Amino acid sequence: MSASDDKSGDIMLIPGAEDTIDPATFEQILEMDEDEVEREFSRSIVYDFFGQADSTFKKMESSLEKKEGEYLKELSELGHFLKGSSATLGLTKVKDSCEKIQHYGSQKDETGVKDITEKESCDKLKTTIAQAKKEFLEVKDVLKEYYKDTD
Template structure:
């Protein structure tokens, strides 16, 4: 079944529950005072800027093989994603947060394996982000 769209072409976010948690995102929408959705738009577009900057920092940390920074950046973006209900991005960032550590929470001794896992997961996170960013841009009336 194809996802539903409103007459104006905006997607029905409930049809995308695999990438965005509708109940969490609805809580953000409830804070809007008007039909223009200025408040939630500001939060979402602020997240876009934050995510893109964080992904750039992650790429640099990956190049520098800095597992500690990758973990911190994964943790940071996990929290931001969770606040908006962006489930796939949140889950990928949580994996990045933990890949550089062993089961006791100390830094993993095999950096090569951890970095390879992070590199793959970072690619997945960016793909998931691109998917949800396009969806939300359409939701807010942008042509993408």
């Protein structure tokens, strides 16, 4: 929020961007914008992603709470799903956490190698989902800041 004086258009100058966003990946999306002021394309992608992430986190939380059916498998799939879009946008931290969610959901450790118990999975999922969500909100602030000066 403090970077409202930043007119250079470089998202990496916004505080918090440096370790949450992969500049190369994000910039190749920015390159697709036809208008560098409006940034209609990347903006709509990013804001759609916000909605997508919000609803995915909600699903994750309720799924982990209810523990119905193959909830772990579902959590793994949700993690994979969000991993894909965050990776495409270059939101590295969110992506890494989502990858962990994917592994925990399939009852593996965070590297996807060793098996873990359902209990372990649930515990790890709980903290990791919370962490992913926090990271998402952080990067959301950065992105909102970035798109704000053309609002």
